[in-house]
Amino acid sequence: MVDALTVAFGRFKALDSVSLAVDSGEVRAVIGPNGAGKTTLLDVISGITKPVSGRVMLGDRIDLTQRSEAEIARAGVRRKFQKPSVFPALTVRENLEIGCGPALPARARPARIASVLGEIGLGPRTEVLAGSLAHGEKQWLEIGMVLAAEPALLLLDEPVAGLSDSETAHTAALIRALRRPDRAILVIEHDMGFVEAIADRVTVLHEGRTLYEGSMAGARGDARVIEVFLGR
Amino acid sequence: MSGAVQTALASPAGPARRAVRDPLVAGLVGLCLAAAAVLLVASPAPYLVNALGQLAAFAILAVSLDLVWGYLGILSLGHGLFFAIGGYVCAMHLLAHGVATTGVLPDFVQFMGWKSLPAYWVGLDHAAYALVLALALAGLVAFVFGLASFRSRVNGVYFSIISQALVYVAMLLMYRNDTGLGGNNGMTGFPLLFGWPMGSPGVVTGLTVAALLTLAAVLAGTRLLIGSAAGRRMLACRDDETRLRTLGYSTTRLKLGIWCLSAMIAALAGILYVPQVGIINPRVLAPDLSIEIAVWVAIGGLGRLGGAVIGAILVNGLKFWLSAAMPEAWPFILSGLVLFVVLVLPNGLLDLVALRPRSTWLRGAR
Amino acid sequence: MADPKRSLLRAVLALCGLGLWAVPTLAAAFDRAAFAQDLCGDGAAQVRGAEGLVKAGGVLPADDLAYAGRLLGALAERRLTCPADGALLLDRPGAPEGHDALTGAVRPAAEARVPVLGLRQRAAVETARGVVALLTGPDPATRGAGLSVVERRVATVPAAVLDRARDAETDAGLKATIASLAQAAALSSPDLARRRAAIAAVAASPSGAAEARLTALRSDPAYTADPAFRAALDAGLSRVTRAVAIGDGLAVVYNGLSFASILFMAAAGLAIIFGLMGVINLAQGEFIMLGAYATYGVQEAFRRLAPGLLDLYLVAAIPVAFLAVALVGIVVEALILRHLYRRPLMSLLATWAVSLFLVNLVRVTIGTQNLQFIMPAYVSGGVPLYADFVVTWNRLFAIGFAAATVVLTLLILRRTPLGLDIRAVTQNRDMAACLGLPTRRVDRLAFGLGSGLAGLAGVALCPIYSVNPGMGSGFIVDSFMVVVLGGVGSLLGTLVAALGVGGANVLIEPISGAVAAKVIVLVGIILFLQRRPEGLFAVRRRR
Known part of the structure; x- marks a missing residue:
């Protein structure tokens, strides 16, 4: 659903005619070395950066490049940032309440919050200020915040960066559990093992262009991908 | 932004629960009400009563700034503008009221050689209309400036210095004599307040009681706002605006609403201040004065309504006392105080008395 | 003491200048005694004396000018007293005796009247002093000071004064200033040819002041009456306006x-x-x-x-x-x-x-x-x-x-x-x-x-x-x-x-x-x- 996207910062092209389609029910991983344009891609989808050209279609009617961040979010797109972005001055519960989004009526919130708390496993920490959570807990809280709105498209930017092995495994299980027929999940990640564990398909970006698209196993066998990751 | 997130990562574990009830604010509200009640039965020296009333007006002004700075991370270095709007409209009302009652034109109107008050003063002798006009005008100016700034995502230090440019330009404008608002001499010589002679003990007490009651109401009202869902969204917006936007909230609308509310509270402070001092002139629009408001808040304790009140009262009390006792030394004391608080007590004087939990989460506000 | 040769010359010059001066008779022969009497007289007489001197300034010999300058200075500084006959110059205001204006002899000033200058008279006297200073001042500073007085009231000063000052001036800067002032004065000359020449000369060195000067001429009667004058003025003005812009x-x-x-x-x-x-x-x-x-x-x-x-x-x-x-x-x-x-x-x-x-x-x-x-x-x-x-x-x-x-x-x-x-x-x-x-x-x-x-x-x-x-x-x-x-x-x-x-x-x-x-x-x-x-x-x- 991303179509011929180009993003330039000055003369530098962060994305150069990138196209990719993510289907509902799919977990897609985008991998690539540093500077490949992965985060820029998410920035464009979530409306933080405006592209020079190209479209990002959600369904077949909504062009996200024409919308503000808030409108994109209300259309059902949620993004988890690379650095855990929770609201430190609010409690876990209050963070999740805000995560429910402006559209959900107040009556429906407690039930939604309770179910998300169960999914991310922060039940005992509900009244703790988010600023005092451990790093892994913040990652999960942020995933919970983006889940609370029941998004149709979930964007995860390096959800296991800086996590321990057991936390990574926990997160992988969490993401697999999030897969639903009416939801597409786009994950950006460095950790190949993690990607293999969660992704249905992978897209490899390199220097702003699509290098490979297909299964993880195929990617491991692709000569260009190997060269980009290991060659230099 | 990235800096904010990093410090959040590095910060130590905080208290389990942010206090929903704020004993400091409750205490201050009670104190205001008690002081007002005492004034109604006892009658201390009028100059003390007057000083108390002025301090209350400054405290309201400080609360208005703390609302946007401490809770929304928007530091305005031009809040004197809204204070002045309230003050000027109030002065216009007092003069128009005087003309309607005594028939004598104010000095500056005679000085400009005009035969009557300018046309846009029509109706200002009605207090209710003047009040509505002052609040509406402050709200409107705040709305236009806020919309232009927030829509184009001007924030942080950028917003601060543009707001200072705004108040500076307003000052230059008001220094002109042809505005019909007194030029560089401003407006003074108010004869009456609601028909009573200005400066009589009853009027002085009445004004101070009104200021105290307004402060109590503003404190209670802002406290309610902070405790509500909107208040939580304000904190969220302060700490990570992009995050809040990508969760589907229109932060522009949120910021604009609180910004306008803050401007109107500042105008209210101006309305209460001018009859107490009996004069308004363009010097209230001096950029330094607007920075001083931020200094009160920072010294008292940013992001705590009670801190703003205490800072305003403390700094202005010191100023009343010291600028008479040793005027040469006051600027040095003030600058020293600012540097001390900023460097040593990041959360203001409330740190000293441990009225605040060990650590707070004031990322974006600084 | 009247030198016949000089008187003759003066008369000839006076005839030449006839068209320029409203009161040519005064210039025919400078009567020192009458001048002193004028300054000692009432306000109207003082103005008459001072203005007469200004009008004659272009042709009066230097010693007459110096004489007039001494008297005018004394009048302005309250050092002039007027006994029944003639005038006395005191060394300082209120001195008991002074020099006779005409003879220089020392005479007691006890009974003499001290004439007072009114506001209007003061302006005329200042202008006259300025003219004298401009024409006879010993150094450029004095002449420059005189010029700035003259400049303020240039309308009352005849062109001949300025022409004479310009020709005699040795200081280059001052000469240029006098020349531009003379040019301005020439613009208001009754001689249309001279005016046209002056317009062209003004237009040649454009400035805001020149533009204002030329614009003012549009309300001159000659602008509507004389087509050649109008053409010259319009051309000059457009040139100046463009240059000034x-x-x-x-x-x-x-x-x-x-x-x-x-x-x-x-x-x-x-x-x-x-x-x-x-x-x-x-x-x-x-x-x-x-x-x-x-x-x-x-x-x-x-x-x-x-x-x-x-x-x-x-x-x-x-x-x-x-x-x-x-x-x-x-x-x-x-x-x-x-x-x-x-x-x-x-x-x-x-x-x-x-x-x-x-x-x-x-x-x-x-x-x-x-x-x-x-x-x-x-x-x-x-x-x-x-x-x-x-x-x-x-x-x-x-x-x-x-x-x-x-x-x-x-x-x-x-x-x-x-x-x-x-x-x-x-x-x-x-x-x-x-x-x-x-x-x-x-x-x-x-x-x-x-x-x-x-x-x-x-x-x-x-x-x-x-x-x-x-x-x-x-x-x-x-x-x-x-x-x-x-x-x-x-x-x-x-x-x-x-x-x-x-x-x-x-x-x-x-x-x-x-x-x-x-x-x-x-x-x-x-x-x-x-x-x-x-x-x-x-x-x-x-x-």
Whole structure:
């Protein structure tokens, strides 16, 4: 659903005619070395950066490049940032309440919050200020915040960066559990093992262009991908 | 932004629960009400009563700034503008009221050689209309400036210095004599307040009681706002605006609403201040004065309504006392105080008395 | 005592001048006694005497003029007394005796009346004294003073006086001034041919004054009556108008450029520091003030130690002001700002406290008065270039200074290791730190550089603006606008924005006033930010 996207910062092209389609029910991983344009891609989808050209279609009617961040979010797109972005001055519960989004009526919130708390496993920490959570807990809280709105498209930017092995495994299980027929999940990640564990398909970006698209196993066998990751 | 997130990562574990009830604010509200009640039965020296009333007006002004700075991370270095709007409209009302009652034109109107008050003063002798006009005008100016700034995502230090440019330009404008608002001499010589002679003990007490009651109401009202869902969204917006936007909230609308509310509270402070001092002139629009408001808040304790009140009262009390006792030394004391608080007590004087939990989460506000 | 030959000459000249003078008879022969009598008479007589002298001034012999000058001077200074016969000149007001005006003999003044000058008479007498001074003054200063009196009332002075003064003048500057004044006078001559020639001559050296002079002639009856005169005037006027417009345009550009130069120097340091550390230094205006005070210190040191080289103090102040203010900046950074990089809004308050401290420190230790600067030849005066456009040296000094600063700063940023570090940290602080750059040291040096630039602005300001402890606040808001408009971390943006803001201020000011100019510039910048929130030139940074 991303179509011929180009993003330039000055003369530098962060994305150069990138196209990719993510289907509902799919977990897609985008991998690539540093500077490949992965985060820029998410920035464009979530409306933080405006592209020079190209479209990002959600369904077949909504062009996200024409919308503000808030409108994109209300259309059902949620993004988890690379650095855990929770609201430190609010409690876990209050963070999740805000995560429910402006559209959900107040009556429906407690039930939604309770179910998300169960999914991310922060039940005992509900009244703790988010600023005092451990790093892994913040990652999960942020995933919970983006889940609370029941998004149709979930964007995860390096959800296991800086996590321990057991936390990574926990997160992988969490993401697999999030897969639903009416939801597409786009994950950006460095950790190949993690990607293999969660992704249905992978897209490899390199220097702003699509290098490979297909299964993880195929990617491991692709000569260009190997060269980009290991060659230099 | 990235800096904010990093410090959040590095910060130590905080208290389990942010206090929903704020004993400091409750205490201050009670104190205001008690002081007002005492004034109604006892009658201390009028100059003390007057000083108390002025301090209350400054405290309201400080609360208005703390609302946007401490809770929304928007530091305005031009809040004197809204204070002045309230003050000027109030002065216009007092003069128009005087003309309607005594028939004598104010000095500056005679000085400009005009035969009557300018046309846009029509109706200002009605207090209710003047009040509505002052609040509406402050709200409107705040709305236009806020919309232009927030829509184009001007924030942080950028917003601060543009707001200072705004108040500076307003000052230059008001220094002109042809505005019909007194030029560089401003407006003074108010004869009456609601028909009573200005400066009589009853009027002085009445004004101070009104200021105290307004402060109590503003404190209670802002406290309610902070405790509500909107208040939580304000904190969220302060700490990570992009995050809040990508969760589907229109932060522009949120910021604009609180910004306008803050401007109107500042105008209210101006309305209460001018009859107490009996004069308004363009010097209230001096950029330094607007920075001083931020200094009160920072010294008292940013992001705590009670801190703003205490800072305003403390700094202005010191100023009343010291600028008479040793005027040469006051600027040095003030600058020293600012540097001390900023460097040593990041959360203001409330740190000293441990009225605040060990650590707070004031990322974006600084 | 009347020399017959001279009387004859006078009579001939008087006949020649008949058409020019309304009261030619007076000039026929200067009657010294009658003149004294006039000055001793009532107000009307005094005016008659004084005006008569002015009208005859073009032909009167020098000794008559000197005589009249003595009497007029005495009258104006209340040293003239009038006994029943003739007039006495006293040495000082109220002296018991004086010299007879005609014979010079000493006579007692006891019974004499002292004539008083009314306001109207005073004007006439002053004009007459001016004419005498212009024609007989011993040195250019005296004649120049006389000329400026005559200039104010040129309508009452006949052309012959000016022509005579011009022909006799030896000082070149004064001669030119008299010539232009004579030209102006010729414009109102009754002789149409002469007037047309004068119009052409005026049009040849265009100026605002010339334009006003020619425009005034349109209401002259000759303009409607005489087609040749009208054609000459219209042609001359259009020529002058065009030239004056071009000259004024050049002057606006020049003034805008000099204002922009000062703005740039004030804002460049601000922009570098803001780009690097996200800190706006509210004390930047006070750093400029310190630069100006350092310049003053250098001037005083030269006065004490090397008075012969005093004129060079401005040049010597350049490195001194830069280093002194850079040092202050480094100290402020090390003591205060270093602790506030994660709290940019608090750093605003801290730098404000620094500015408050500096202003009051200077106020208490040095005083609030404006400092007196000696203006060396290279920053005083100027060259009139075209029409009313004068290239003044002090502004050229500021422009040249700013240009040199642009080049030097660009060189520092582009060609030195420090510049490379500053650019690296500005663009990506975390990455720079990872690569092992000492970001804290870079911050400190950059803060010193930015502060030093403010000190240089202080030097450039000295010849143009008044220097006092509060001067800094006048620049800070304009510098904000430049930084906001120019964008973060781009010296080029700062330069373009300074030119824009300075130019806009100077362009709008004559049309709608200084306040309106500031309002329009601010509104313009806010509107501009709607389209480009990051300013003109911005360095992109990652979230």
